[in-house]
Amino acid sequence: MPDAALRDSRPRTPSEVDSFRPSAARMYDYYLGGSNHLAADREAADALLDAVPQVAEVARQNREFLHRVVEYAVQHGVTQFLDLGSGYASPGGLPEVALAHDPSCRVVAVDIDPAVVAQVQTIVRTSRLSGQVGAVHSDLRDLTAILEHPVTQRLIDFDRPVAILCLAVLHFVPGDLQHRVLAPLRRTAARGSLLALSHATAAAPTPTDAPVPPGRAQSIGVSRPDPSTIVRLIYDCTLTPLTLRTESELRRAIGDLDLVSPGLVPVDRWHPPSSGPETVVPPISSLLAAVAQL
Secondary structure, eight states, rough: OOHHHHHHHHOOTTTTSSSSSHHHHHHHHHTTTTTTTHHHHHHHHHHHHHOOHHHHHHHHHHHHHHHHHHHHHHHHTOOEEEEEEEOOTTTTTTHHHHHHTTTOOEEEEEEEEEHHHHHHHHHHHTTTTTTTTTOOOOOOEEEEEETTTTHHHHHOOOOOOOEEESSSGGGGGGGOHIIIIIIHHHHSSSTTTTEEEEBBBBOOOGGGGGGOOOOGGGTOOOOEEEEEEEEHHHHHHHHOOOOOOOHHHHHHHHHHHEEOTSSSEEGGGGGGOOSSOOOOOOOSEEEEEEEEEE
């Protein structure tokens, strides 16, 4: 596997990319220590890290969850991957990991950010992986366009099991996840397919979470919004605002999906490594994760 090509491909930024507005994909790359980010992304990401320092750790946990999902899929004979909201192909990304596990794997990366798609296309050209890796520029909310795209149709055989990855992306989809995303994927995927997801969550509101009148803020010592509010405000500045959901909301969206043990859990608790210290998952804006059998 040409790891150097996967790690060092740095295509020119497409002209349609807004370099003055933060991108969720580039911010995520920044959290992971990548190089695919601009000044606006670093400014927004640093503001978020200042308010919620554990964000970078959560991003790392999510990347490790991806690795474990790929290992689980390949062990169960699933070698096709549809990565919705793929993000940049930084070290340890899906194409690199999947092909390292099984050179026959096929991967389609889908992202709303044109620069992400341009990077994957550059990797495909330089690494001669066109028969195994492809990229689709599309919005996750337009699943028909994604599933019927020529690249998807060429690389993914939906008559065979496929692993569909929705990692740290569904919180960018507003509205009803069940009918907008999960149900169409269930109808398309063959029996034996897998659906992996991770989702940013917020603590359920309590009576003490009532808004504080502006005039009283200083008198009761309130100087800044809570971390969840800060997360929302920062991502509101991007092209993909964030919709944090509570655990109960996410369970309702999952519905009757048949979850692989241990079910819906904090992202670092899904099939964790057998050795090493246990990581404490942050209680605010952490990720919950699950893998479902379709």
